[in-house]
Amino acid sequence: MTLSLDDIARAPKALLHDHLDGGLRPQTIIELAAEIGHALPATDAQALGEWFVAAADSGSLERYLATFSHTVAVMQTAESLRRVAAECAVDLAADGVVYAEVRYAPEQHLVGGLTLPQVVEAVQAGFAQGSAEAATAGRPIRVGTLLTAMRHAARSMEIAELAITYRDHGVVGFDIAGAEAGYPPTRHLDAFEYLQRENYHFTIHAGEAFGLPSIWQAIQWCGADRLGHGVRIVDDIGPDGSLGRLAAYVRDKRIPLELCPSSNVQTGAATSIARHPIKLLRDLRFRVTVNTDNRLMSGTSMSREMALLSEAFGWGWGELQWFTINAMKSAFIPFDERLAIINDIIKPAYAKLV
Numbered sequence: 300m301t302l303s304l305d306d307i308a309r310a311p312k313a314l315l316h317d318h319l320d321g322g323l324r325p326q327t328i329i330e331l332a333a334e335i336g337h338a339l340p341a342t343d344a345q346a347l348g349e350w351f352v353a354a355a356d357s358g359s360l361e362r363y364l365a366t367f368s369h370t371v372a373v374m375q376t377a378e379s380l381r382r383v384a385a386e387c388a389v390d391l392a393a394d395g396v397v398y399a400e401v402r403y404a405p406e407q408h409l410v411g412g413l414t415l416p417q418v419v420e421a422v423q424a425g426f427a428q429g430s431a432e433a434a435t436a437g438r439p440i441r442v443g444t445l446l447t448a449m450r451h452a453a454r455s456m457e458i459a460e461l462a463i464t465y466r467d468h469g470v471v472g473f474d475i476a477g478a479e480a481g482y483p484p485t486r487h488l489d490a491f492e493y494l495q496r497e498n499y500h501f502t503i504h505a506g507e508a509f510g511l512p513s514i515w516q517a518i519q520w521c522g523a524d525r526l527g528h529g530v531r532i533v534d535d536i537g538p539d540g541s542l543g544r545l546a547a548y549v550r551d552k553r554i555p556l557e558l559c560p561s562s563n564v565q566t567g568a569a570t571s572i573a574r575h576p577i578k579l580l581r582d583l584r585f586r587v588t589v590n591t592d593n594r595l596m597s598g599t600s601m602s603r604e605m606a607l608l609s610e611a612f613g614w615g616w617g618e619l620q621w622f623t624i625n626a627m628k629s630a631f632i633p634f635d636e637r638l639a640i641i642n643d644i645i646k647p648a649y650a651k652l653v
């Protein structure tokens with residue numbers, strides 16, 4: 300049985316890996332760009348959406364990331380950040396996402412003169428507004444924010460401190476992102492050690508464009524709670540399914556993998572959805588979660604990612620519920636709040652569907 304996109308959209312879903320600057324509506328980019336005179340590769344919403352997907356479909360993470368220059372350019376004022384964040388919450392909720400952790404890099408939004416705290420407050424105001432609108436429309440969503448530091452830059456300690464400052468105001472974790480090859484996680488060890496001393500949560504983009512050494516550093520040197528992608532952990536799994544020491548550690552410790560199928564195909568981390576290692580990793584019972592990464596660059600949604608997997612592997616409600624509960628168990632909000640979403644929202648909804 301394969302599930303249709305409409306069926307999946309009605310089921311509750313949890314999303315741990317979604318970039319705010321990778322999920323703008325094309326029409327919003329056009330309107331914000333017009334206000335500031337930023338030139339775009341297309342000026343019609345449909346064409347612009349297609350341009351992002353085609354340009355990101357590059358086989359390389361570096362070329363994929365180049366497309367963000369257009370989204371980041373239009374997110375340099377408090378008003379534009381608020382609008383983008385509000386629309387993000389509304390769009391995720393309309394797709395049936397009940398819990399989302401959305402990330403962005405505050406250091407990339409200072410060109411218009413905002414300070415780091417002003418950036419965070421504008422985004423938080425947007426998430427609050429969008430969540431309130433979604434609740435009014437009958438699609439409640441909870442959005443937690445992750446603050447990302449760019450791994451090629453040198454502001455991770457500052458961003459880690461910013462995350463701690465806003466930990467009781469909706470910021471639930473920290474991350475590093477950007478080009479992976481040449482920028483190992485240990486470059487930011489001081490930031491990760493600081494966050495551990497603060498009893499805080501963080502994920503690290505690792506094992507996407509670079510392999511096992513990046514994953515090993517993220518976990519064993521930096522202490523990551525989760526892996527952003529982590530898909531190349533399969534390099535430590537033999538053809539007979541035997542696990543190397545690192546893969547065994549990741550599975551034994553139930554370290555969540557934030558897998559992003561469409562994004563991985565675009566950057567060359569996987570050759571196709573049908574051959575995506577998510578099948579093997581699920582069969583081996585790793586703590587697998589399904590994510591969007593960048594809805595704009597992949598022309599996707601949480602429901603679409605699930606529908607692609609359902610089509611490729613014949614997965615039904617049972618698997619969809621498993622991924623959703625895996626994600627919810629792995630969220631960075633407090634345990635009792637995770638449990639409440641699982642028991643009060645997710646399980647009753649799937650009990651009706653299965």
Ligand SMILES: O=c1[nH]cnc2c1ncn2[C@@H]1O[C@H](CO)[C@@H](O)[C@H]1O
Pocket residue numbers: 318319320321360364367371402403404407447476477478504507562592593
């Ligand atoms: O899959 C990814 N791998 C690494 N970096 C990424 C990915 N997607 C987005 N970003 C980077 O994260 C920044 C903050 O959101 C984005 O501007 C982009 O440069």
Ligand SMILES: [Zn+2]
Pocket residue numbers: 316318476504527592
């Ligand atoms: Zn990402």
